[in-house]
Amino acid sequence: LDLSNCSLHSVPPGLAEATAAIILDLTENPLTTLPNGSFLGFIHLQTLAVPLTLECPGGSYAWQDVTVDRSSRLCQGQRNPCNSSVELAWLCPENSVCSPDGPGLVQCLCDNPFHGYKCLREGTFPMLLFSGILGTATVSLSLLLWGTQRRKAKTP
Secondary structure (H helix, E strand, O other), X not given: OEOOOOOOOOOOHHHHHOOOOOEEEOOOOOOOOOOOOOXXXXXXXXXXXXXOOOOXXXXXXXXXXXXXXXXXXXXXXXOOHHHOOOOOOOOOOOOEEXXXXXXXXXXXXXXOOEEOHHHOEEOOOOHHHHHHHHHHHHHHHHHHHHHHHHHHOOOO
């Protein structure tokens, strides 16, 4: 994806839809910062060229090779932060596994059959019980309102 020399002052909002990009060039743009999360989901990104004034997203530990030339910084070979010993190990809760989510970004995914906050709930969502309670409450409230409000209806 070549976005070089496009007079970008900030990362375009539509960039979030290009998560399948493997090579991205942002050089020769008056970019001042790369907001945190700009490359969230860019797990396939292997080469990123940014203006010299910017650092590689995720820091230099997120890339295998960082090269600087006259006007740009080239970040190559995105590292998996889940098995990196350079920074602190990512601590995911029990019953979950670390998964890369972009340069220097991770997400913790629950192992099957666990779900919910910190992957503490086991099994599936009790859909039948939830639907039964919701349906009963809706029918009961509807009957109550119909019975109490029916006398206020004007007959022709």
